Structure formats: structure tokens, C-alpha cells
Amino acid sequence: MPHALVIGGSLGGLFAANLLHSIGWTVEVFERVGDDLASRGAGIGTHEEMLDIMHRIGITVDASIGVHPLSRTCLNTSGQTHHKMPRPRILSSWGRLYRALKDAFPEKNYHFNKTLLSFSEDPDGVTAYFADQSQAHGDLLIGADGIRSSVRAQIMPDVKPQYAGYIAWRGLIPESSLPTALHAEIFAHNMVCYPDGDAMTMYAVPGPNNDVREGHRAYNWVWYHPVEESRGLADLCTDQSAHCHGTAIPPALIRPELIQTMRANAHRLLAPQCAQIIDLTPDPFFQAIFDLSSPQLVQGRALVLGDAAFVARPHVGMGVTKAALDAECLADALKHHGLTDTALALFNRRQVLFGNRVIARARHVGAHLGAQATKAPETWTEEERHQDPVRMMIESGTRLRDVPQLIELVLENRRAPGG
Numbered sequence: 001m002p003h004a005l006v007i008g009g010s011l012g013g014l015f016a017a018n019l020l021h022s023i024g025w026t027v028e029v030f031e032r033v034g035d036d037l038a039s040r041g042a043g044i045g046t047h048e049e050m051l052d053i054m055h056r057i058g059i060t061v062d063a064s065i066g067v068h069p070l071s072r073t074c075l076n077t078s079g080q081t082h083h084k085m086p087r088p089r090i091l092s093s094w095g096r097l098y099r100a101l102k103d104a105f106p107e108k109n110y111h112f113n114k115t116l117l118s119f120s121e122d123p124d125g126v127t128a129y130f131a132d133q134s135q136a137h138g139d140l141l142i143g144a145d146g147i148r149s150s151v152r153a154q155i156m157p158d159v160k161p162q163y164a165g166y167i168a169w170r171g172l173i174p175e176s177s178l179p180t181a182l183h184a185e186i187f188a189h190n191m192v193c194y195p196d197g198d199a200m201t202m203y204a205v206p207g208p209n210n211d212v213r214e215g216h217r218a219y220n221w222v223w224y225h226p227v228e229e230s231r232g233l234a235d236l237c238t239d240q241s242a243h244c245h246g247t248a249i250p251p252a253l254i255r256p257e258l259i260q261t262m263r264a265n266a267h268r269l270l271a272p273q274c275a276q277i278i279d280l281t282p283d284p285f286f287q288a289i290f291d292l293s294s295p296q297l298v299q300g301r302a303l304v305l306g307d308a309a310f311v312a313r314p315h316v317g318m319g320v321t322k323a324a325l326d327a328e329c330l331a332d333a334l335k336h337h338g339l340t341d342t343a344l345a346l347f348n349r350r351q352v353l354f355g356n357r358v359i360a361r362a363r364h365v366g367a368h369l370g371a372q373a374t375k376a377p378e379t380w381t382e383e384e385r386h387q388d389p390v391r392m393m394i395e396s397g398t399r400l401r402d403v404p405q406l407i408e409l410v411l412e413n414r415r416a417p418g419g
């Protein structure tokens with residue numbers, strides 16, 4: 001029985017692990033973090049094609065998977081409705097998807113506290129070397145270790161994430177903490193606000209313990225805001241002891257005055273409903289937004305998938321779905337061709353094409369935000385100069401099945417999984 005070593009036990013790693021397990025492989029997952037990741041909280045927009053893959057793994061996908069908003073409503077900066085349209089996608093949470101995928105996988109084969117340092121290949125397969133001095137040997141090594149992937153660094157040292165020129169402030173508040181009037185106005189809807197230079201989206205997701213009962217859910221928000229890299233981002237990532245953490249800082253170390261400034265900016269720039277939600281959030285955090293694309297996904301018997309391979313700007317809500325589709329394509333290729341160069345070349349060809357198309361679409365949707373901090377105004381294209389709220393609503397809310405250049409590749413993979 002072939003044996004896969006999956007590096008990274010987040011959603012991409014768990015999709016790959018479950019799917020390979022389902023085709024008869026022995027799979028072991030190695031995760032750097034020391035305990036259950038389910039408390040990582042953030043909203044995740046789903047696509048039906050990702051839910052299909054959960055179903056294929058044997059996970060029950062029912063109404064508890066997420067919250068279905070009644071509408072997508074765009075507010076202007078005074079708080080009045082500018083435009084309203086249906087919101088067809090289910091909004092779930094990272095923890096809800098993780099719990100389902102983790103519980104579907106054999107517990108004894110999932111190893112916490114295992115940080116991959118490097119790997120080597122020989123005629124018998126691949127050996128992974130971990131920080132605790134342990135080793136593991138398998139036939140295939142799958143790097144699902146995220147945007148700063150150690151596996152990618154070894155296969156393609158020159159491929160690095162490119163800062164997109166803006167960050168996402170994020171937060172999650174319990175449903176019960178919304179004042180009654182604000183709850184009645186916004187909770188059942190995906191509210192967005194797109195003033196020139198900024199973009200805000202907020203929506204209900206499952207609450208603690210993945211609860212979707214009324215009163216027990218949570219309200220998730222993401223505010224995209226331009227920040228210049230060398231001074232602005234570096235300052236945001238500098239803690240109270242003047243230590244700069246690079247381009248990401250643990251949420252607990254964000255300086256309180258930066259959070260105060262962020263809240264004040266929200267009142268200045270966004271609809272009052274958005275600023276109120278931000279004020280109600282005790283512990284907002286941020287992530288810098290990056291583009292990452294890899295020219296190849298496979299080298300020998302090692303490969304990368306999910307965010308380790310491509311990272312698209314989050315406006316199209318495709319990160320988890322793409323990781324699931326990468327894993328599906330890999331499992332199908334291995335099922336049809338066994339562990340051969342043919343199988344890995346098929347995976348590589350299909351998912352490089354898919355990844356590039358997702359990146360291009362997400363860049364286009366985020367073009368206005370990206371230009372704000374990275375380009376001189378006189379060089380902005382029309383698309384970069386003005387943000388059309390209705391276009392943003394349509395393009396960021398579209399289902400995968402309604403994006404022809406993407407769905408044609410998914411359907412081709414599913415029609416002819418062996419190529």
C-alpha cells in the first residue's frame with residue numbers, strides 16, 4: 001500500500017489526507033502546531049464544489065455546515081442601502097470545516113508538534129526530517145504547509161509571496177453581543193461597504209462549537225485596507241518591545257494604539273454599522289494580503305498544494321475550495337495511474353492552470369485596493385482608480401459554477417479524472 005506523508009494538518013492537508021486514505025493509501029499528517037487547531041476562528045465562504053468533496057469523503061453536509069444569508073447588501077458610507085442582491089453561497093467557519101475533516105481522518109495517523117525542517121529523496125521514496133529529530137519515510141511527500149511552506153522552499157527556493165499592498169483587519173463577535181436594532185438590520189445579511197480605497201464585508205457564521213442555532217452564531221467581518229509595506233506594514237507588525245515580526249504578528253502582540261487608530265479610521269471611512277461592529281470586537285487581528293504563484297507543483301516524489309502552491313487574494317473566497325480541488329485532482333490522478341510520473345504530471349498540469357486562473361481573477365477583483373499603496377495615482381488604470389460597488393458585489397459573490405474559466409477546468413477534471 002503506498003504511503004503519503006502530508007506536511008501541514010490544516011484544511012488543505014486534511015482534504016488531501018482524507019482523499020488519499022479513501023483510495024486505499026496509508027496517510028500520515030504532520031502538523032507543526034501542538035494541539036487541536038479547531039479554535040482558529042474566521043469566516044470561510046464556501047462553494048458547492050468544495051462541499052461535494054466533503055460529501056465524497058463521507059462527511060455529512062447539512063444545514064449545520066454554515067449560515068445562508070438572506071441577501072448581500074451594500075451600504076454607502078452614510079449607512080444607507082446602495083444596492084441589494086441575492087447571496088447564494090453558504091458562509092461557514094474555518095473551525096467548522098476543520099472539525100469535520102479532522103474527525104473523518106484516523107486520529108492515530110495525525111501527529112501534532114511535528115515541524116518539518118527538510119526532506120530528502122532516494123530510490124525507495126522520501127524521508128521527512130522534523131525539528132524534534134524524528135524522521136518519517138514514505139512514497140510521496142505532500143506539502144500542505146501554507147503560504148510560508150518549507151516544502152516549497154526546498155523545491156522552488158525562488159518562489160516567494162508578493163505583498164499585494166493591503167491588509168485585512170478581521171474579527172468575530174458573538175451573535176448575543178449585537179445590540180437589538182443592529183442585529184435586526186444586519187445579522188441575517190451579508191453586508192458590504194466599498195468606499196474608494198477600502199472594502200468591508202461582514203456576515204453571520206457558525207458560533208463556538210460550530211453552533212448554528214439562533215442566538216448562538218457569530219458575526220464575522222473582514223476589512224481590506226491599503227497599507228504601504230516598508231513603513232506601514234512593518235509598524236503594524238512591531239510589538240511593544242519594538243521587535244518587528246516581519247509581515248505577520250501574533251494577534252495578542254498587536255499594539256493597543258494601533259487597534260485604537262484602526263477603530264477611529266473605521267468611523268471615518270466606513271458605514272456606521274461597520275464601525276459599530278468593529279467597536280464591539282474585543283480582539284481584532286489582521287493579516288497582510290499576498291499573491292503567490294508557483295510555476296510547478298511537483299518535483300520528484302514531493303509536491304505542494306493549497307496555499308503552499310498558490311495564494312489568491314481572498315475577495316473570491318476560493319482558498320479552501322482550491323485546496324480541496326487540488327487534493328481531489330491529486331487523488332484522482334493517483335487512483336487512475338498509481339504513483340507514477342504520469343499521475344504527478346497530470347496533477348501538476350491541471351492545478352497549475354487552475355491556480356493561475358484563480359490568481360488572475362482574484363487580482364482583477366482586488367485591483368483597486370492593490371493599487372492604492374503600491375502605485376503612483378497617475379499610473380492607475382480606470383479599474384484601479386474607482387471601485388464600482390456593484391461590480392465588486394457581483395465579482396466577489398459569484399459562485400464557482402458561474403465563473404466559466406474556472407468551472408470548465410473543474411468539470412474537465414471530474415469528467416476525465418485520469419486525463
Ligand SMILES: Cc1cc2nc3c(=O)[nH]c(=O)nc-3n(C[C@H](O)[C@H](O)[C@H](O)COP(=O)(O)OP(=O)(O)OC[C@H]3O[C@@H](n4cnc5c(N)ncnc54)[C@H](O)[C@@H]3O)c2cc1C
Binds near residue numbers: 044116318
Ligand atoms: C482575510 C482572508 C479571508 C479568507 N477568506 C476565505 C474564504 O472566504 N473562503 C476560502 O475558501 N478561503 C478564504 N481564505 C483563504 C484560506 O484561509 C486559505 O486558502 C486556506 O486556509 C488554505 O489552507 P492550507 O491548508 O493550504 O494552508 P494553511 O491553512 O495555511 O495551513 C498550513 C498548515 O501547515 C502547518 N505548517 C506550516 N509549516 C509547517 C512545517 N514546517 N511543518 C509542519 N506543519 C507546518 C501550519 O501550522 C498550518 O496548520 C481567506 C484568507 C484570508 C487571509
